Amino acid sequence: MSRQATTSQTVGPFFSIGLCTAIKENLVGAGTTGERVTIEGRVLDGDGKPVPDAILEIWQANSYGKYSHPEDQQDKPVEPSFAGYGRVPTNDEGKFRFTTIKPGRVPDLDGKLQAPHIAVSVFARGLLRRLVTRIYFPDEPANATDFALNLVEPSRRETLIAKKIASGDLKWDVVLQGSGETVFFDCGL
């Protein structure tokens, strides 16, 4: 019998016992190159209420546009101080915050460069499967030609683009449902 991938199940309300031992809200190490960015936001449900039991996982390239992974064969520098992985829970007010560097550009399937982006998984009580989305950066000319942003109808693209706030940090919310619903992608398991 051919195998089929195991069924996903929700992380439930108590995942912090297991998943929060490996929290990583600062992805930057000593000597990591690139523009430091702090991204904060909230996870909101279909009533606009904060989701205090969600956790985000972050995956991104380094400032050169190179992933710390054997399948990235690009001739670009790897940085031992930057794994590109983060794990960020929401607090009682549904807020999260993490610090990283703006990633460099990586190729799409046509070999064109994608706009700088961060891949995000969202887990929460109530989500039987993770949700997958991306964070893009404001004032980034490459957004206009990014292949993934162009899969999205123009009126919804802004849900994927972080906004600059007064502190100089970036703000990006995850709206699970309803008005301003974040764009989520189907990209695998």
Next chain:
Amino acid sequence: MAKIAAYRRPNPETQPAYLHPAYASSIKRAPAKSLIYLPQTLSEVTGPSFTTAAIDVKACDLTHQHSGDPLGERIIVSGQVLDEDGRPLRNSLIEVWQANAAGRYLHKRDQHEAPLDPNFTGCGHTLTDAEGRYRFVTIRPGAYPWGNHHNAWRPAHIHFSVFGAGFASRLVTQMYFPGDPLLPFDPIFNCTADENARIRLISRFDWENTIPSQALGFRFDIVMNGREATPMET
């Protein structure tokens, strides 16, 4: 140009829909709009990797994290992580969390009136070996009530988080126990159309790994998505 072999997308019958009204928490948290199909690029076929340096070798034994022995029935939970093509996943990080024998989680939001166990935290992790195998020593978790519907009880379960080799291969699931009378009533267990997919979430009693006078064995194998045969030129 490098070639990319995408990770396969699962048969929809074997995975839950986001909106599953019988599971009340999904009603306000499931996206209302359709997901957008994203072809996998380097961003999706790469993903975090973990080495033994990040692992506490003692974290696979949940019964020896405190000064005394936890209450309950000691069990060995072991299995193999393979992809759909039968290839073992090596150095895959597996994290587990669970309630104690009385059905209580060590968590501030768990208000179930069952005792906490000072000798049981209920979390562990390990890396799979060269053949994709893992092994935890723990205690059998208790069933517990929840507010989903009248007289709702979760069947005994252990939460599993598994990293595949790429971002497009990431799984969080729950392992159940054979013969649990609560399974037919649980909306989370019953979230898929495919009955065989549900049955695969139930561990099997494992005589081979049962330790005389010490612990019953349960086997839970995990399957991650395989890769498409034809790489895309990039």
